[in-house]
Amino acid sequence: MHSETPMSETPAQAARRRFRAGAFAGPTAGIAPGAIQANIAILPAAYAEAFARYCRANAQACPVLAIAKPGDPSLPTLGDGIDIRHDLPRYRVYRDGAPVASPIDIADLWRDDLVTFAIGCSFTFESALMQAGIPLRHVAEGRNVAMYRTNRDTLPSGPFHGPLVVSMRPLTPGDADRATEITARFPQMHGAPVHRGDPAALGIASLACPDYGDPAAILPGEEPVFWACGVTSQAALQAARLPFFIGHAPGSMLITDRTHGWPHSEPHSEPMGGAPLPAS
Numbered sequence: 001m002h003s004e005t006p007m008s009e010t011p012a013q014a015a016r017r018r019f020r021a022g023a024f025a026g027p028t029a030g031i032a033p034g035a036i037q038a039n040i041a042i043l044p045a046a047y048a049e050a051f052a053r054y055c056r057a058n059a060q061a062c063p064v065l066a067i068a069k070p071g072d073p074s075l076p077t078l079g080d081g082i083d084i085r086h087d088l089p090r091y092r093v094y095r096d097g098a099p100v101a102s103p104i105d106i107a108d109l110w111r112d113d114l115v116t117f118a119i120g121c122s123f124t125f126e127s128a129l130m131q132a133g134i135p136l137r138h139v140a141e142g143r144n145v146a147m148y149r150t151n152r153d154t155l156p157s158g159p160f161h162g163p164l165v166v167s168m169r170p171l172t173p174g175d176a177d178r179a180t181e182i183t184a185r186f187p188q189m190h191g192a193p194v195h196r197g198d199p200a201a202l203g204i205a206s207l208a209c210p211d212y213g214d215p216a217a218i219l220p221g222e223e224p225v226f227w228a229c230g231v232t233s234q235a236a237l238q239a240a241r242l243p244f245f246i247g248h249a250p251g252s253m254l255i256t257d258r259t260h261g262w263p264h265s266e267p268h269s270e271p272m273g274g275a276p277l278p279a280s
Contacts (some may be wrong), residue, residue, distance in 0.1 A: 011035065012079065020086045022104050027144040027213075027251030030137075033127035036189070037253040038065055038118040039230030040079065040088060041237060042106075042196045042246040045070040050158030053237055057155040061164055061232035063120035063188045067258040071112035079257035084116045090249035092234075097241035102249050109246065111182075114245065119230045121253050122167050124189040128182050134175045137216055144251035145169065145211035145230050149201025154232060159240035165211070166194060166202065166226040170218045176225045183227065195226040202226060212250040213219065 009033040018024045030038055034179040045052060048067070055062035066075050073084045085107045093109065103109075116163045123144070126136055145167045152164040171179055176196055181220070184192040198208055207224060208215050212231055218224055236249045248254070 001010065001094070010257060012255045012257050013081075016079075016082070016087045018115040019089045019104075020083075021066065024089050025104075026089070026142060026255055027138075028253045028255060029123050029126060029145060029251065030139040030142075032255050033130075034259050035124075036065070036078070036258040037121040037123040039121050039233060040084065040091075040248045040254050041117045041119065042084065042114050043237065044243060044244065045113045045115050045119075046110075046158070047240070047242060048117075048124065050138035051117065051160055051233075051237070052158035054154075054157035055117070055233065057157055058164075060187075060191055060194070061154065061228040061254065062230060062236075063190065064117060065120055065188060065197075066116075066118040067115040067257050070115050073110065073116070075118055075254075075256075077258075078254070079120060082254070082256070084254070085110050085259040086246050091252070092247050092249045094238060094245050097238045098244060099163075106246055108270040114246075117126050117231055117233070117255075118254060120186075121230050122183075122190050123253055124184045125183050128186070129179055130249050132178060134171065134179055134182075136169060138169070138214065143216075146207070146210040146214060146216045147231055147250065148199070148202070148204045148207075148226075149211045149235065154236065159242075160236040161233070162235040162239040164194070165229040165231040165235055168199075168210075168216065168226050170222040171225050172221055172224060173223060176223060179225060183263055190228045190230070193225050193227050197223055199224055199226075222273045225252050 012035040015032050055064045075082045147167050149163045180192050
Protein backbone atom coordinates (compact mmCIF):
# COMPACT_ATOMS: atom_id res chain seq x y z
CA MET A 1 0.00 0.00 0.00
CA HIS A 2 1.76 3.22 -1.19
CA SER A 3 5.17 1.80 -0.29
CA GLU A 4 7.41 3.19 -3.05
CA THR A 5 10.05 5.68 -1.90
CA PRO A 6 9.90 9.04 -3.75
CA MET A 7 13.14 10.69 -4.86
CA SER A 8 12.89 13.73 -2.56
CA GLU A 9 10.70 12.94 0.38
CA THR A 10 10.49 14.96 3.58
CA PRO A 11 10.76 13.25 6.99
CA ALA A 12 7.01 13.76 7.47
CA GLN A 13 6.21 12.17 4.11
CA ALA A 14 8.58 9.30 4.86
CA ALA A 15 6.80 8.71 8.17
CA ARG A 16 3.38 8.63 6.53
CA ARG A 17 4.68 6.20 3.90
CA ARG A 18 5.86 3.89 6.69
CA PHE A 19 2.48 4.14 8.41
CA ARG A 20 0.65 3.30 5.17
CA ALA A 21 2.83 0.23 4.75
CA GLY A 22 2.07 -0.91 8.31
CA ALA A 23 5.79 -0.67 9.09
CA PHE A 24 5.53 1.40 12.29
CA ALA A 25 3.48 0.64 15.38
CA GLY A 26 4.96 2.80 18.15
CA PRO A 27 4.06 6.30 19.40
CA THR A 28 4.92 9.15 17.04
CA ALA A 29 6.68 11.27 19.71
CA GLY A 30 10.09 12.24 18.33
CA ILE A 31 9.24 11.28 14.72
CA ALA A 32 9.96 13.93 12.06
CA PRO A 33 11.16 16.62 14.53
CA GLY A 34 9.79 20.05 13.73
CA ALA A 35 6.72 18.75 11.89
CA ILE A 36 3.30 19.55 13.32
CA GLN A 37 1.57 16.46 14.65
CA ALA A 38 -2.20 16.29 15.03
CA ASN A 39 -4.80 14.42 17.01
CA ILE A 40 -7.50 13.06 14.71
CA ALA A 41 -11.25 12.75 15.24
CA ILE A 42 -13.48 11.44 12.44
CA LEU A 43 -17.23 11.64 12.99
CA PRO A 44 -20.51 11.77 11.07
CA ALA A 45 -21.32 15.16 9.54
CA ALA A 46 -24.55 15.38 11.54
CA TYR A 47 -22.47 16.03 14.67
CA ALA A 48 -19.67 18.09 13.13
CA GLU A 49 -21.05 21.59 13.79
CA ALA A 50 -21.63 20.88 17.49
CA PHE A 51 -18.20 19.29 17.80
CA ALA A 52 -16.57 22.30 16.13
CA ARG A 53 -18.27 24.55 18.67
CA TYR A 54 -17.08 22.28 21.49
CA CYS A 55 -13.50 22.57 20.24
CA ARG A 56 -13.77 26.36 20.00
CA ALA A 57 -15.12 26.55 23.55
CA ASN A 58 -12.20 24.45 24.81
CA ALA A 59 -9.50 25.72 22.50
CA GLN A 60 -6.48 25.12 24.74
CA ALA A 61 -7.22 21.39 24.89
CA CYS A 62 -8.77 21.10 21.41
CA PRO A 63 -7.11 23.63 19.08
CA VAL A 64 -8.47 22.94 15.59
CA LEU A 65 -5.88 22.93 12.81
CA ALA A 66 -8.10 21.77 9.97
CA ILE A 67 -11.55 20.37 9.22
CA ALA A 68 -12.14 18.36 6.07
CA LYS A 69 -15.26 18.45 3.96
CA PRO A 70 -17.68 15.55 4.45
CA GLY A 71 -16.42 12.42 2.74
CA ASP A 72 -13.06 13.96 1.81
CA PRO A 73 -10.11 12.01 3.27
CA SER A 74 -7.57 14.70 2.32
CA LEU A 75 -6.32 17.63 4.43
CA PRO A 76 -4.54 19.78 1.82
CA THR A 77 -3.71 22.67 4.16
CA LEU A 78 -1.72 20.23 6.31
CA GLY A 79 0.10 18.30 3.62
CA ASP A 80 0.21 17.18 0.01
CA GLY A 81 -1.20 13.73 -0.53
CA ILE A 82 -2.50 13.16 2.99
CA ASP A 83 -5.14 10.42 3.01
CA ILE A 84 -6.56 10.11 6.48
CA ARG A 85 -7.78 6.56 5.75
CA HIS A 86 -4.18 5.29 5.68
CA ASP A 87 -1.86 7.86 7.25
CA LEU A 88 -1.89 7.09 10.99
CA PRO A 89 0.14 4.27 12.56
CA ARG A 90 -3.00 3.02 14.30
CA TYR A 91 -6.63 4.09 14.70
CA ARG A 92 -9.26 3.44 17.33
CA VAL A 93 -12.86 2.74 16.32
CA TYR A 94 -15.73 3.53 18.71
CA ARG A 95 -19.35 2.48 18.69
CA ASP A 96 -21.82 3.95 21.19
CA GLY A 97 -18.87 5.52 22.98
CA ALA A 98 -16.93 2.30 23.52
CA PRO A 99 -13.72 1.29 21.71
CA VAL A 100 -14.29 -1.79 19.57
CA ALA A 101 -11.23 -2.06 17.28
CA SER A 102 -7.71 -0.68 16.72
CA PRO A 103 -6.98 -1.12 12.99
CA ILE A 104 -3.96 0.18 11.08
CA ASP A 105 -6.15 1.28 8.14
CA ILE A 106 -9.75 2.49 7.94
CA ALA A 107 -10.44 2.39 4.19
CA ASP A 108 -13.09 -0.29 4.69
CA LEU A 109 -14.86 1.88 7.30
CA TRP A 110 -14.89 5.08 5.27
CA ARG A 111 -18.23 6.75 4.52
CA ASP A 112 -19.31 9.75 2.47
CA ASP A 113 -20.64 11.55 5.55
CA LEU A 114 -17.47 11.37 7.65
CA VAL A 115 -15.75 14.62 8.66
CA THR A 116 -12.12 14.69 9.80
CA PHE A 117 -10.94 17.10 12.50
CA ALA A 118 -7.20 17.65 12.96
CA ILE A 119 -6.44 18.99 16.45
CA GLY A 120 -3.12 20.33 17.71
CA CYS A 121 -0.84 17.94 19.63
CA SER A 122 1.85 18.56 22.25
CA PHE A 123 4.22 16.20 20.42
CA THR A 124 4.79 19.18 18.11
CA PHE A 125 6.49 21.36 20.72
CA GLU A 126 8.64 18.52 22.07
CA SER A 127 11.36 19.05 19.47
CA ALA A 128 11.60 22.70 20.55
CA LEU A 129 12.01 21.55 24.15
CA MET A 130 14.71 19.06 23.23
CA GLN A 131 16.52 21.64 21.09
CA ALA A 132 16.62 23.80 24.22
CA GLY A 133 18.29 20.94 26.11
CA ILE A 134 15.20 19.90 28.07
CA PRO A 135 15.16 16.08 28.31
CA LEU A 136 11.93 14.20 27.68
CA ARG A 137 12.04 10.74 29.18
CA HIS A 138 9.24 9.17 27.15
CA VAL A 139 10.92 10.21 23.89
CA ALA A 140 14.32 8.89 25.02
CA GLU A 141 12.72 5.58 26.02
CA GLY A 142 10.51 5.27 22.91
CA ARG A 143 7.36 5.23 25.03
CA ASN A 144 4.09 7.12 24.90
CA VAL A 145 3.56 10.19 27.06
CA ALA A 146 1.48 9.69 30.22
CA MET A 147 -2.05 11.13 30.01
CA TYR A 148 -4.69 11.53 32.72
CA ARG A 149 -8.36 12.42 32.99
CA THR A 150 -8.75 15.28 35.48
CA ASN A 151 -11.48 16.65 37.73
CA ARG A 152 -11.75 19.77 35.57
CA ASP A 153 -14.86 19.82 33.39
CA THR A 154 -14.75 21.20 29.87
CA LEU A 155 -17.41 23.57 28.53
CA PRO A 156 -20.17 21.52 26.87
CA SER A 157 -21.62 21.99 23.40
CA GLY A 158 -24.61 19.97 22.25
CA PRO A 159 -23.97 16.34 23.22
CA PHE A 160 -20.25 16.95 23.80
CA HIS A 161 -18.88 17.25 27.31
CA GLY A 162 -16.35 15.59 29.56
CA PRO A 163 -13.18 16.07 31.58
CA LEU A 164 -10.03 17.92 30.65
CA VAL A 165 -7.35 15.36 29.77
CA VAL A 166 -3.72 16.32 30.42
CA SER A 167 -0.34 14.99 29.37
CA MET A 168 2.47 14.88 31.95
CA ARG A 169 6.23 15.26 31.61
CA PRO A 170 8.56 15.04 34.64
CA LEU A 171 10.98 17.97 34.71
CA THR A 172 13.29 19.72 37.13
CA PRO A 173 11.91 23.08 38.34
CA GLY A 174 14.41 24.95 36.17
CA ASP A 175 13.50 22.95 33.09
CA ALA A 176 9.81 23.40 33.92
CA ASP A 177 10.28 27.17 33.94
CA ARG A 178 11.98 27.06 30.53
CA ALA A 179 9.41 24.61 29.17
CA THR A 180 6.61 26.93 30.25
CA GLU A 181 8.21 29.83 28.39
CA ILE A 182 8.84 27.76 25.25
CA THR A 183 5.47 26.04 25.01
CA ALA A 184 3.60 29.32 25.54
CA ARG A 185 4.78 30.14 22.00
CA PHE A 186 2.68 27.24 20.65
CA PRO A 187 -0.97 28.14 21.39
CA GLN A 188 -2.17 25.84 18.60
CA MET A 189 -0.36 22.94 20.31
CA HIS A 190 -1.88 23.52 23.79
CA GLY A 191 0.43 26.33 24.85
CA ALA A 192 1.84 26.63 28.36
CA PRO A 193 1.18 24.03 31.09
CA VAL A 194 -2.13 24.08 32.94
CA HIS A 195 -0.58 22.84 36.20
CA ARG A 196 2.72 22.01 37.90
CA GLY A 197 3.24 19.96 41.03
CA ASP A 198 0.68 18.09 43.14
CA PRO A 199 -1.40 15.84 40.85
CA ALA A 200 -4.17 15.69 43.47
CA ALA A 201 -5.06 19.26 42.54
CA LEU A 202 -6.23 17.84 39.20
CA GLY A 203 -7.98 14.89 40.81
CA ILE A 204 -5.24 12.47 39.72
CA ALA A 205 -4.97 9.76 42.37
CA SER A 206 -1.79 8.07 41.11
CA LEU A 207 0.74 9.11 38.51
CA ALA A 208 1.72 5.45 38.23
CA CYS A 209 -1.66 4.66 36.63
CA PRO A 210 -2.24 6.91 33.61
CA ASP A 211 -5.57 6.68 31.82
CA TYR A 212 -3.74 6.68 28.48
CA GLY A 213 -0.11 6.16 27.50
CA ASP A 214 2.76 4.90 29.65
CA PRO A 215 3.69 5.87 33.22
CA ALA A 216 6.74 8.03 33.83
CA ALA A 217 8.55 7.99 37.17
CA ILE A 218 9.14 11.26 39.00
CA LEU A 219 12.81 11.14 39.98
CA PRO A 220 14.38 13.06 42.89
CA GLY A 221 14.58 16.75 42.04
CA GLU A 222 11.74 16.55 39.48
CA GLU A 223 8.12 17.64 39.50
CA PRO A 224 5.22 16.63 37.26
CA VAL A 225 4.26 19.23 34.66
CA PHE A 226 0.84 18.97 33.01
CA TRP A 227 -0.31 20.26 29.63
CA ALA A 228 -3.83 20.24 28.18
CA CYS A 229 -4.14 17.26 25.84
CA GLY A 230 -6.02 16.69 22.60
CA VAL A 231 -7.34 13.38 23.93
CA THR A 232 -9.84 15.68 25.67
CA SER A 233 -11.68 15.69 22.34
CA GLN A 234 -11.93 11.89 22.25
CA ALA A 235 -13.18 11.85 25.85
CA ALA A 236 -15.96 14.23 24.79
CA LEU A 237 -16.82 12.10 21.77
CA GLN A 238 -17.03 9.05 24.01
CA ALA A 239 -19.20 10.87 26.54
CA ALA A 240 -21.60 11.84 23.73
CA ARG A 241 -21.99 8.12 22.94
CA LEU A 242 -22.04 8.67 19.20
CA PRO A 243 -23.13 5.57 17.31
CA PHE A 244 -19.82 5.63 15.44
CA PHE A 245 -16.61 7.64 15.33
CA ILE A 246 -12.91 7.04 14.71
CA GLY A 247 -9.93 8.55 16.50
CA HIS A 248 -6.20 8.05 16.58
CA ALA A 249 -4.94 5.34 18.91
CA PRO A 250 -3.16 6.93 21.90
CA GLY A 251 0.16 8.34 20.76
CA SER A 252 -0.46 7.54 17.06
CA MET A 253 -0.74 10.98 15.50
CA LEU A 254 -0.99 12.37 11.99
CA ILE A 255 2.39 13.83 11.02
CA THR A 256 1.77 16.79 8.74
CA ASP A 257 3.96 18.67 6.26
CA ARG A 258 3.58 21.88 8.28
CA THR A 259 6.29 23.00 10.67
CA HIS A 260 6.40 24.72 14.06
CA GLY A 261 5.53 28.24 12.95
CA TRP A 262 2.22 27.35 11.25
CA PRO A 263 -0.36 28.69 11.84
CA HIS A 264 0.78 31.91 13.50
CA SER A 265 -2.53 32.97 15.01
CA GLU A 266 -6.04 31.81 14.29
CA PRO A 267 -6.75 28.12 13.56
CA HIS A 268 -6.83 27.41 9.83
CA SER A 269 -9.49 25.03 8.58
CA GLU A 270 -10.63 23.32 5.48
CA PRO A 271 -14.16 24.78 5.21
CA MET A 272 -16.79 22.32 6.28
CA GLY A 273 -19.26 22.08 3.43
CA GLY A 274 -18.08 25.49 2.22
CA ALA A 275 -18.70 27.24 5.56
CA PRO A 276 -16.08 28.65 7.92
CA LEU A 277 -15.38 27.07 11.27
CA PRO A 278 -18.33 28.11 13.48
CA ALA A 279 -17.71 30.63 16.24
CA SER A 280 -18.34 29.50 19.79
